[in-house]
Amino acid sequence: MPSSSATRASWSMSSDAAIRCRGLGKAYQLYARRTDQVKQMLFGSFHRFYLEYWVLRDIDLEIRRGESVGVIGRNGAGKTTLLRLLCGISQPTCGELKVAGRVAPILALGAAFDWEMTGRQNVLIGSAVLGLRRSEILRRMPSIAEFAAIGLFIDQPVRLYSAGMRSRLAFAICAHAEADILIVDEALAVGDAAFRRKSLAFMESFRRRGTLIVVTHDMEQIRALCDRVIWVDDGGIRASGGVAEVLRLYDDATEAEEDDGIRFRLDAEARAALSQAAANRRHTKWRSG
Amino acid sequence: MSGRFNRRDQTKASTRLPDGLDQIYDDRAEGGVAATVTRNRPIGQSRAGGRATPRDRRVLAPLSVGWRHRELILAVLRRELADRFSGSAFGWVWAVAGPLITLAIYTTTFTKAMQLPVASAHGNTSSYALSTFVGLIVFGLFAELCSRAPMLMHEHAWFLKTSIFPSETLAWTAVLRALSYAGISFLVLLVFELALNGIPPLSILLLPFIVVPLVLFLLGMVWFLAAIGAFTRDMSYLMITFVPLMMFATPVFYRVADLPDPLRVLAYANPLGTAIEMARAAVLDGVSPPTLAYCGFLVVSLAVCRGGYAVFERYKGILVDVI
Numbered sequence: 001m002p003s004s005s006a007t008r009a010s011w012s013m014s015s016d017a018a019i020r021c022r023g024l025g026k027a028y029q030l031y032a033r034r035t036d037q038v039k040q041m042l043f044g045s046f047h048r049f050y051l052e053y054w055v056l057r058d059i060d061l062e063i064r065r066g067e068s069v070g071v072i073g074r075n076g077a078g079k080t081t082l083l084r085l086l087c088g089i090s091q092p093t094c095g096e097l098k099v100a101g102r103v104a105p106i107l108a109l110g111a112a113f114d115w116e117m118t119g120r121q122n123v124l125i126g127s128a129v130l131g132l133r134r135s136e137i138l139r140r141m142p143s144i145a146e147f148a149a150i151g152l153f154i155d156q157p158v159r160l161y162s163a164g165m166r167s168r169l170a171f172a173i174c175a176h177a178e179a180d181i182l183i184v185d186e187a188l189a190v191g192d193a194a195f196r197r198k199s200l201a202f203m204e205s206f207r208r209r210g211t212l213i214v215v216t217h218d219m220e221q222i223r224a225l226c227d228r229v230i231w232v233d234d235g236g237i238r239a240s241g242g243v244a245e246v247l248r249l250y251d252d253a254t255e256a257e258e259d260d261g262i263r264f265r266l267d268a269e270a271r272a273a274l275s276q277a278a279a280n281r282r283h284t285k286w287r288s289g
Numbered sequence: 290m291s292g293r294f295n296r297r298d299q300t301k302a303s304t305r306l307p308d309g310l311d312q313i314y315d316d317r318a319e320g321g322v323a324a325t326v327t328r329n330r331p332i333g334q335s336r337a338g339g340r341a342t343p344r345d346r347r348v349l350a351p352l353s354v355g356w357r358h359r360e361l362i363l364a365v366l367r368r369e370l371a372d373r374f375s376g377s378a379f380g381w382v383w384a385v386a387g388p389l390i391t392l393a394i395y396t397t398t399f400t401k402a403m404q405l406p407v408a409s410a411h412g413n414t415s416s417y418a419l420s421t422f423v424g425l426i427v428f429g430l431f432a433e434l435c436s437r438a439p440m441l442m443h444e445h446a447w448f449l450k451t452s453i454f455p456s457e458t459l460a461w462t463a464v465l466r467a468l469s470y471a472g473i474s475f476l477v478l479l480v481f482e483l484a485l486n487g488i489p490p491l492s493i494l495l496l497p498f499i500v501v502p503l504v505l506f507l508l509g510m511v512w513f514l515a516a517i518g519a520f521t522r523d524m525s526y527l528m529i530t531f532v533p534l535m536m537f538a539t540p541v542f543y544r545v546a547d548l549p550d551p552l553r554v555l556a557y558a559n560p561l562g563t564a565i566e567m568a569r570a571a572v573l574d575g576v577s578p579p580t581l582a583y584c585g586f587l588v589v590s591l592a593v594c595r596g597g598y599a600v601f602e603r604y605k606g607i608l609v610d611v612i
Contacts, residue, residue, distance in 0.1 A: 028610055037520045037611060041604070088453050091606035105453060112452030114368075121368055128364040129454050146307040175310060202306055 016065050017100065018181055018211040019086055024059040024095035026081055027052035032276040052093075055081045056235045059095070065180075068212035070226035070243070072219075072250055074257075078235045079215050083107070083185050086213070101180025101211070104130055106171055115159040119150065119169050122158055126170075130177040140176045147202075148172035149195070163190045171195075175202050181211045188221070200224065219247055348591070351508060351598040358458045365462045370469060388429070388474040392422050399542060415485045420569055422481070424541035426474045427565045430507060431539075432532050433467045438511040439518025439525035446612045456605060457598070460511040464504060482573070490575025499571060499578065502590035503564045509590070509597030516601045519608050540565055557582065560589055 029050040031037050036049040043049075056078045063069055073079045084090045085097065087105040112129070113122045123144055127137040145154050148168045153161060161169070167190050174182065184203065188196050203225055206212055214225055222229060222243060229246040231239040239246050347353070355362065374381060396418040437444075441459050448454045482489050518524040538559065540548075545556045545566050556562040563586045567578040 029607065034521070038523070041517070041520050089450070090609045103453065107451060112448050112454065114448070116372075117368060121371075125361075125364050125368060126452070128361040129448075129452050131360075133360050134364065143307040143310055147310060198306065202310070205306070 017062055017098070018065045018067070019061065019063040019097075019099050019213075021059055021061050021085075021092075021097040022095060024056065024061070024085065024092050024097055025054060026056040026078075026085060026090070027054045027093045029053075054235060056085070058236060061230070061237070061240075063211060063213070065100075065211055066207075066209075067228060068207040068214070068226050070222035070229045071213065071215045071232060072217070072222065072229060072246075073232035073238075074254070077232045079232050080107070080185060082232060083183055083213070083215060087183055099181070102131055102177070103181045103183060104174040104177040104179035105183040105185070106174045107183075107185045113158045113166060113170070116157055118157055119148070119154040119161070120145075122169065123154075123173055126173045127177060130174070130179070132177060144172045144176050147175055147198070149198075164192060164195070167191055168195055171199055171202075175206075179210060181213065182206055183213045183215075185215045186217070188216070188218075222247065348595060351505075351512075351594050354455075354457050354598075355461045358455055358461075361455070362458050362461045362465065365458070366465050366469075369462065369466050384470060384473045385477055388422070388425065388477060391425060392418060395421055395425070395542065416573075419478070419482060419485065419573055420544065421542055422474075422478050423569045423572060424539070424565045426471050426478065427503070427561065427568060428536060428539060428541050429474065430467050430471050430503070431510075431535070431561055433470070434463060434507055434511050435514065435528045435532050435535075436525070437463060437467075438514035439522070439528060441511065441515040442519040442608060442612050449609050449612065456608060457512070457601060460508055460515060460601070463511055464507050467507070468500075468504065478572070486573075489572060492571045492575050492577050495571045495577055496568065498583075499564060499567045502560075502587045505594040506560050506564075506590040509592075509594035512594075512597035512601035516604045516608070519604070519612050535561070544569070560586060560593070 029040075030053050031040070031050050040049040059082065071079050071082065081090075083105065084107075085092050086099060087103050087107075088099070089105070112126065114125070117125075120141070123141065124134070124137055127140075128134070132140075148154065148165075148171070150161070150165045150168055153165060154169075158166065158169075167188070171188075171191075182203070188199055191199060200221070203212060203214070207225065212225065214222065216222060226243055228241065229239075229243050229250075230237055231246050231250055239249050374384070396414065399421075400414045400417060438460075441463055442449065442456065445454070445456075445459055449456050479489065514524060514528070540556050540562045545553055545562060548556055557566075563582065567583065567586070570576040570578055
């Protein structure tokens with residue numbers, strides 16, 4: 001295992017950096033057969049039983065404290081994977097990543113809810129995941145309910161919620177998490193105009209205190225909220241800089257590119273593994289239930 | 290409720306944020322509440338993907354994990370217990386009746402139908418029943434966790450995939466949940482003991498000292514099984530056959546003293562058997578557990594706990610990608 005301790009020692013976090021990563025990469029492991037996973041677990045140190053599919057490669061990024069950054073890119077470019085790494089939901093395959101402060105991720109569509117629990121119970125768990133104490137959560141509960149504005153539905157199981165109501169609740173939880181870094185991934189896509197206005201007002205006020213990272217396809221939102229834009233394309237950073245310049249580049253490129261499947265193309269090795277895995281899955285579907 | 294949504298919210302045109310929100314961030318501005326949490330994770334180069342984060346090598350790392358995330362563990366535990374006890378119509382009744390029915394059937398089978406020599410050696414049915422009950426409570430802990438642990442990560446896959454939920458806390462929650470069921474059974478046992486034998490011996494106060502190593506052992510076991518179980522479902526099938534066998538390999542229906550000598554050593558080598566025997570001694574016989582055996586038990590449990598945690602940490606990084 002090549003160690004990076006030498007670089008780590010010389011590379012200390014400057015005091016104003018909220019997020020810093022260097023050479024960050026994420027590869028998913030593609031297994032042709034289910035048994036290969038077990039083999040990898042047992043004999044992984046002798047032989048590799050999977051193929052790597054690199055979603056992100058060589059990401060160098062520094063986001064200063066108090067900055068607000070927009071992340072744009074086409075579907076499948078790796079935006080969400082990047083955010084998942086920054087939040088700590090999934091672990092990078094290689095590279096170095098430092099995150100200073102409490103992160104509150106608002107990922108697509110009111111993510112981590114237990115559908116059988118009521119909204120209030122979900123607030124208790126969701127806020128505890130973000131690191132809040134029970135007494136703090138209970139104190140903030142009225143304010144959370146007011147922000148979400150879903151009325152008496154807050155005491156109903158989440159499975160009765162509409163997509164918009166779920167995203168309202170998710171946003172309300174994260175807004176009250178007292179985070180240092182707020183990561184918003186397309187969370188406003190299903191909100192109505194009034195809620196969108198409220199959320200934008202919150203993000204606008206948050207960016208004066210904390211670090212904000214927004215992923216969206218809504219360029220107006222980026223112009224309104226961000227100081228800087230990062231354009232993620234094909235698993236790497238294609239451009240990064242001022243809002244106007246990067247958006248112009250992006251617009252030019254999207255006009256030129258067609259909406260075809262080329263972006264999702266895999267190399268030959270990965271393609272073989274995927275198709276084999278798909279074939280196996282067809283065979284074993286009835287068995288695994 | 291007047292409409293589908295709060296009517297006030299529909300008509301309100303301004304984008305006023307809740308006052309509570311201002312309060313939170315005002316406190317912050319004054320430097321009052323917020324302590325900055327720093328999450329620094331330098332990451333080494335890795336090919337296999339298993340060693341993305343530096344491992345916590347301290348011996349007591351599994352315990353400090355539990356302490357660091359105590360609020361979250363309690364929140365999830367509270368919810369799971371509420372689920373069990375208010376989700377079903379007769380939650381409490383089941384928790385009490387379940388062990389009672391099991392106990393009644395086993396006791397009747399072994400003292401009346403099969404007339405085990407072991408059972409008759411106890412002299413009377415009631416003392417055999419109590420001794421078996423202690424065994425069943427401890428074994429019940431083990432059995433529940435064994436069958437649940439391999440699916441633990443799959444059970445919470447959605448949480449793990451979509452939020453920053455620390456997966457290592459799930460073992461703590463599972464163990465504490467099983468422990469609270471066992472606690473209910475233990476109360477039932479106490480009632481029985483009071484009714485049959487009178488006041489329990491003073492050595493019952495030693496019980497927490499027996500529970501601590503047992504919990505450590507179970508934690509290690511859950512971490513290990515959960516890590517392997519995340520990759521392959523074979524583990525849960527294996528457990529289905531393994532647990533009933535363990536029931537007879539562990540001194541649940543007999544006491545270690547009933548075994549011939551060579552087998553007795555084996556029974557003590559099984560931490561579960563040791564735990565059951567010590568609990569029996571403390572709760573029923575009024576004898577404190579032998580110091581040497583206890584120290585051995587503690588060391589073995591700690592080793593299992595640390596080992597299980599190490600295995601879990603090793604696979605934690607890629608776990609989210611495979612479930």
